[in-house]
Amino acid sequence: MDALTLLHERNSMGKLMAPAPSDAQMEAIYQAALRAPDHAELTPWRFIEFTGSGLERLGELFAEAERNTLPAGDEAAQAAASKKPLRAPMVVAVIAKVTPDHPKVPRVEQVVSAGCAAHAMLFAAQAQGLGGMWRTGGYAFDPTVHAGLGMSEQDELVGFLYLGTPGGRLKPLPSRESADFVERWQ
Numbered sequence: 415m416d417a418l419t420l421l422h423e424r425n426s427m428g429k430l431m432a433p434a435p436s437d438a439q440m441e442a443i444y445q446a447a448l449r450a451p452d453h454a455e456l457t458p459w460r461f462i463e464f465t466g467s468g469l470e471r472l473g474e475l476f477a478e479a480e481r482n483t484l485p486a487g488d489e490a491a492q493a494a495a496s497k498k499p500l501r502a503p504m505v506v507a508v509i510a511k512v513t514p515d516h517p518k519v520p521r522v523e524q525v526v527s528a529g530c531a532a533h534a535m536l537f538a539a540q541a542q543g544l545g546g547m548w549r550t551g552g553y554a555f556d557p558t559v560h561a562g563l564g565m566s567e568q569d570e571l572v573g574f575l576y577l578g579t580p581g582g583r584l585k586p587l588p589s590r591e592s593a594d595f596v597e598r599w600q
């Protein structure tokens with residue numbers, strides 16, 4: 415697939431099955447992430463890859479977040495939370511490792527850079543025939559989850575990328591007119 419077709423036809427896939435991406439496929443995905451635009455070469459990126467029992471550990475962290483929420487989530491909510499990461503054979507947490515008070519690169523630029531990395535990862539997954547879906551949900555913003563993932567207070571969890579083998583049909587893509595979004599000063 416040529417580059418423009420990939421850019422124009424990226425399509426999230428929520429139904430994901432085993433097998434998980436191979437090590438070689440993940441290396442290609444991380445290399446794509448590591449080419450994200452990056453002001454002042456801060457490389458403000460951290461990735462945590464969850465598979466197997468790692469997915470269960472992430473689920474336990476979500477359940478703990480539910481317990482720590484006020485009012486504390488009931489047992490059903492905790493059980494549902496613990497199952498969330500099991501929707502794919504692999505989840506990658508994409509974290510913006512923010513350098514605070516940088517003289518040239520404000521926080522927002524560093525978080526956007528991590529977002530670009532996540533986006534590149536979805537393209538690299540699709541280019542290899544894999545499926546991917548970017549999810550956040552409340553757990554991406556939860557202090558219990560942040561602490562459990564070893565994030566500093568400055569860091570931002572930009573998303574959980576659910577990755578795997580496509581398990582369903584790709585949805586039809588929306589047709590959008592660039593004229594609805596673009597203005598030209600000439």
Ligand SMILES: Cc1cc2nc3c(=O)[nH]c(=O)nc-3n(C[C@H](O)[C@H](O)[C@H](O)COP(=O)(O)O)c2cc1C
Binds near residue numbers: 424547550551
């Ligand atoms: C930062 C971010 C967080 C998202 N979080 C969720 C989420 O928690 N749950 C969800 O169903 N979709 C979420 N989405 C949207 C999906 O990843 C996806 O973009 C959407 O289903 C549209 O599909 P498409 O990417 O193929 O256009 C999120 C997207 C972004 C950029």
